[in-house]
Amino acid sequence: MSEDIQLLIDDVVAKALAGDMDPINNIEDRVTRSKAKAALVKAKRFQPQIEVDSKSVQAAEKSDTESKQTIEQIVIASLSKNFSDFLDGEQNNDWVQIKAENWFDIAKYLKTNEDLYFDSLQCNTGVDLEQGMLESRYNLHSMKHLHAIEIRIKVSIEKPDIPSVESLWRVADWFERETYDMFGINFTGHRDLRRILLPEDWDGWPLRKNYEEQETYHGIVVPKVKEGWE
Amino acid sequence: MGVVHGQEMVLNIGPQHPATHGVLRLQVKTDGEVISEITPYLGYLHRCFEKHCENVTYEQVIPFTDRCDYLASMTMNFGYVVAVEKLMDIKVNDRVQHIRVIMAELQRIASHLLATGVFGLDLGAFTPFLHMLRDRERIIDLFEMTCGARLLYNYMWVGGLSHDLPKGFVEATLNFLDYFEPKIDEFENLLGHNKIFVERTADIGIMPAEVAINFGVTGPNLRASGIKWDLRKDDPYSIYDKFDFDIPVGQGIKGTIGDSWDRFYVRLQEIRESVKIVRQAIDQLPKDGDVHQSMPKKIRPPKGSIYSRTESPRGDLGYYIESDGSDTPSRLKMRSPAFTALGVLDEIAGGWLMSDVLAILGSLDIVLGEIDR
Numbered sequence: 001m002s003e004d005i006q007l008l009i010d011d012v013v014a015k016a017l018a019g020d021m022d023p024i025n026n027i028e029d030r031v032t033r034s035k036a037k038a039a040l041v042k043a044k045r046f047q048p049q050i051e052v053d054s055k056s057v058q059a060a061e062k063s064d065t066e067s068k069q070t071i072e073q074i075v076i077a078s079l080s081k082n083f084s085d086f087l088d089g090e091q092n093n094d095w096v097q098i099k100a101e102n103w104f105d106i107a108k109y110l111k112t113n114e115d116l117y118f119d120s121l122q123c124n125t126g127v128d129l130e131q132g133m134l135e136s137r138y139n140l141h142s143m144k145h146l147h148a149i150e151i152r153i154k155v156s157i158e159k160p161d162i163p164s165v166e167s168l169w170r171v172a173d174w175f176e177r178e179t180y181d182m183f184g185i186n187f188t189g190h191r192d193l194r195r196i197l198l199p200e201d202w203d204g205w206p207l208r209k210n211y212e213e214q215e216t217y218h219g220i221v222v223p224k225v226k227e228g229w230e
Numbered sequence: 231m232g233v234v235h236g237q238e239m240v241l242n243i244g245p246q247h248p249a250t251h252g253v254l255r256l257q258v259k260t261d262g263e264v265i266s267e268i269t270p271y272l273g274y275l276h277r278c279f280e281k282h283c284e285n286v287t288y289e290q291v292i293p294f295t296d297r298c299d300y301l302a303s304m305t306m307n308f309g310y311v312v313a314v315e316k317l318m319d320i321k322v323n324d325r326v327q328h329i330r331v332i333m334a335e336l337q338r339i340a341s342h343l344l345a346t347g348v349f350g351l352d353l354g355a356f357t358p359f360l361h362m363l364r365d366r367e368r369i370i371d372l373f374e375m376t377c378g379a380r381l382l383y384n385y386m387w388v389g390g391l392s393h394d395l396p397k398g399f400v401e402a403t404l405n406f407l408d409y410f411e412p413k414i415d416e417f418e419n420l421l422g423h424n425k426i427f428v429e430r431t432a433d434i435g436i437m438p439a440e441v442a443i444n445f446g447v448t449g450p451n452l453r454a455s456g457i458k459w460d461l462r463k464d465d466p467y468s469i470y471d472k473f474d475f476d477i478p479v480g481q482g483i484k485g486t487i488g489d490s491w492d493r494f495y496v497r498l499q500e501i502r503e504s505v506k507i508v509r510q511a512i513d514q515l516p517k518d519g520d521v522h523q524s525m526p527k528k529i530r531p532p533k534g535s536i537y538s539r540t541e542s543p544r545g546d547l548g549y550y551i552e553s554d555g556s557d558t559p560s561r562l563k564m565r566s567p568a569f570t571a572l573g574v575l576d577e578i579a580g581g582w583l584m585s586d587v588l589a590i591l592g593s594l595d596i597v598l599g600e601i602d603r
Contacts, residue, residue, distance in 0.1 A: 122565065171446030
């Protein structure tokens with residue numbers, strides 16, 4: 001496309017966005033006209049997004065200036081006063097990665113500290129990171145202060161032990177049973193760690209990436225996932 | 231099950247039992263008529279939702295979400311598309327937002343009608359159930375008019391909707407609302423103030439607020455315990471901040487705050503609030519706007535993860551999505567509200583009579599498709 005045609009298209013699209021469709025319709029050349037119309041559709045599609053984006057960027061900047069620290073930084077600062085050597089590897093702005101060893105004490109602190117007060121455990125997710133690592137992720141939320149945080153704990157597949165927090169948040173009872181059921185993460189100190197969705201005598205941990213179904217179950221052939229099925 | 235003492239007896243309720251709302255087995259330990267322990271056994275309806283999701287593209291997950299909570303498919307779609315849109319940073323236009331809210335609230339009415347109706351049925355009140363199903367049918371007709379399906383809609387897509395509203399939908403909905411609003415009072419009189427129903431539910435299965443929070447109970451069950459917590463108000467998603475509505479909470483009118491009757495009554499009041507929202511959304515519905523406008527050609531969210539929650543008729547519906555930058559989710563977890571509601575059963579049903587177990591279970595409004603996934 002030559003440069004002056006591109007300039008012409010930009011010009012008529014700008015006019016059409018302002019509400020004047022005539023310049024586009026007056027283009028003689030059919031190819032150029034359709035190109036201009038295609039450009040217009042594209043521009044319209046991106047237009048509201050760009051507007052909202054700039055707003056959200058402004059809002060983000062505003063909130064940044066209002067509260068200088070993110071909740072992750074506040075939590076890490078607060079934990080550092082009471083625990084040593086609890087962080088695991090690099091930290092990110094979206095979550096806090098901690099070591100498994102004193103997770104129970106940290107969880108107790110997060111739940112009872114007046115300023116943090118994470119009284120509700122929203123969700124517990126197991127994730128298979130592959131390369132021999134499993135991860136348990138906790139989404140905590142405070143109904144008093146209305147802030148939320150994600151805690152991640154990484155363990156190796158050979159020794160997947162994480163302290164259970166079931167006695168702190170009772171909802172973790174079933175959440176941890178489900179994560180155990182699907183990933184085989186062993187929550188130490190759980191009072192009743194059994195499979196929950198699958199039968200007691202099922203083999204293997206289904207949501208691990210390298211999982212293979214057992215051949216038969218009580219004499220019933222287990223159907224395999226069909227190749228190429230989407 | 232542990233030790234069974236001399237006076238105790240172990241009973242099985244389910245898996246096939248009309249009052250367990252699906253296939254759920256409850257192992258109940260009783261001392262005479264008094265319950266000492268309940269152990270739920272789940273998984274009879276487990277269909278590997280989360281494993282399937284790892285093998286299909288993001289669009290193909292939507293029909294799976296329909297089948298999890300088959301009584302509130304619209305809100306299941308809604309929660310999922312909101313999560314993926316947040317992950318991809320897609321903004322949808324106002325018309326789509328309004329249609330989504332209309333559908334979600336109609337679905338909430340339909341779901342609560344069935345929940346309250348079946349609750350009555352569990353306790354032997356057959357007539358209110360028929361009245362409620364009759365009116366639920368009209369909502370389902372509206373959905374059929376919109377997208378052709380009566381139960382599993384696959385209506386909300388990432389970045390848009392499958393169809394725009396059909397001609398005559400707005401009039402039909404307004405007609406329905408005009409017809410339906412007086413009926414809510416009728417339901418309240420028919421079931422809520424029925425002496426037998428009150429005797430069976432008031433002061434039964436009391437759930438204190440701390441217990442509810444600690445067990446992660448959400449939605450109408452939590453609000454019945456007196457906590458004003460609704461994601462539509464407290465963490466607004468979509469355009470819920472534009473509407474004017476109240477959050478009904480349990481007040482202990484017939485008994486104690488957080489009893490089974492309160493859980494029933496909160497649902498009935500929520501139907502009224504949903505009617506309000508639908509009316510406002512129809513009033514403000516923008517005339518123009520393409521429902522396919524912001525639909526991406528290929529859904530490939532950037533690397534990263536998100537936990538997003540929305541308010542389904544049963545409570546906090548959370549989706550945890552982990553994306554590795556490809557077109558299939560690398561991990562998708564659904565945090566089901568009914569799952570946590572069932573978890574509290576042992577805590578609140580202990581000490582009550584055998585016949586109360588079904589009243590308490592009915593008042594929690596569980597859907598097994600969503601619990602087992």
